[in-house]
Amino acid sequence: MSALKTHPGNYFEDFSVGQVIEHATPRTITAGDTALYLALTGSRFVPGCAEPFAHSLGFPETPVDDWLVFHMVFGKTVPDISLNAVANLGYAAGRFLAPVYRGDTLSAVSEVIGLKENSNGETGTVHVRSIGQNQLGETVLDYVRWVMVRKRNKASPAPILNVPTLPDAVPVEALAVPDGLVLEAYDDARAGSPWRWGDYAVGEKIDHVDGVTVEEAEHQLATRLYQNTAKVHFNQYEQGQGRFGRRLIYGGHVISLARALSFNGLGNAFKIAGLNGGRHVAPCFAGDTVYAWSEVLAAEAMPGRVDLGALRLRTYAVKNRSAADFPGRIDDGYDPAVILELDYWVLMPR
Known part of the structure; x- marks a missing residue:
């Protein structure tokens, strides 16, 4: 009999503070991805829609929507961080550091920065800082999130309590302005x-x-676009037996x-x-x-x-x-x- 080769996702006991996880499957962003994102969201912010307008601001081409970048990076982290999650609880300290363009390849790495077992002994909260980088190794996105993850065994001992202190807000001086951004020709009408x-x-x-x-079909398609594999979004057989009886x-x-x-x-x-x-x-x-x-x-x-x-x-x-x-x-x-x-x-x- 061969050894088990599938990965069931990490449970709370599998995380430790300081642990660094390099996530699989880098993702090259294509024109198809950006067009599908517009179709799924209806976003109308013009720099991502009109190349001449983007050029007028100093961008070499239409930049990829910032939230599409976020979802692509987030999706990379799901199989390792939140496949066995009960809920994604919150975000903090996020910075969008550099534009992403069609043809760029995004990868992600996360560091565990906090752990706290919940009082029920069945779940725990995991804090991670995730970084998205392009093919040049440049950081394009940096953020913290915390997620409630199931324990594999309720009897497993609790880790040492470690909850990170996070800022109320990103200081304005820490916000990144895209290189070469010019606004003299910014056209309000367009x-x-x-x-x-x-x-x-x-x-x-x-x-x-x-x-x-x-609609059911659109959210399924959107979540697949980001390669987010969380069970709560896809597995109706399993979710039908859970708290809500349907996919989230x-x-x-x-x-x-x-x-x-x-x-x-x-x-x-x-x-x-x-x-x-x-x-x-x-x-x-x-x-x-x-x-x-x-x-x-x-x-x-x-x-x-x-x-x-x-x-x-x-x-x-x-x-x-x-x-x-x-x-x-x-x-x-x-x-x-x-x-x-x-x-x-x-x-x-x-």
Whole structure:
């Protein structure tokens, strides 16, 4: 009999602080990937849609959507980090450091930076810092996430408690501006919005108005595009016997839908620069209709630039109700409609 050659994924006991995991299957980004991403999300931010516009900003070609880059890197990590996850809990300290273009090849490596066994003794929380690099070895993305992972054996001893201290937000001076970015020829009409950085006020809330219903086929296709193998998204036989009785929509698909919806009100937020924090508050299922709204948390001038500013936004995605009354946090929890809270920096012309 041959030895077992398949890999069931890592359980909580398999992780140790300081452990470094090089993830399999580097991924070359093609024009087909970017076209499919637009088809699945409906994103309209113009640098990723129009090559002449991208050239006018100093890009050699249309850059790959920042969230597509995130999902591709995230997908690499799933078989090793979260194949046996109960839930992906949150994000922090994320920076989008360099543009990615068609033809670039992305790979990922993660370091375990924290472990905490949960009180039920059946699961634990694993903190990892994941880095995405291109074929030149340049880091294009760096972020932290934490995930609840099942234990293989409840009787396994708990590891030494180690929970990392993470920043509330990425400092604006740590945000990366793409090399060669120029904004003199930035065209508001073609970008789809007259509102620039100085037109937004801290505390302002923006209802993005539109809603989109998530279909079973599209979220399955999107998650496969990123090679995310998490069982909760694909295995109806197994999930049918679980807590919800059905497959969960990948939370990253909700992030992308919220970003696409935010074009209506934030059309000049042409680049994601930092991921300060995020939480998948509640599950989303096929058939749910997603709406979104955003609040401006901060407006900062970019150091050394008179033409560029950064907005810190908190975007909520909600399901099966309008976002017109801005459902979000209530007391110590969230409005029942909220499925995503995301805190991030965008770049915008001044």
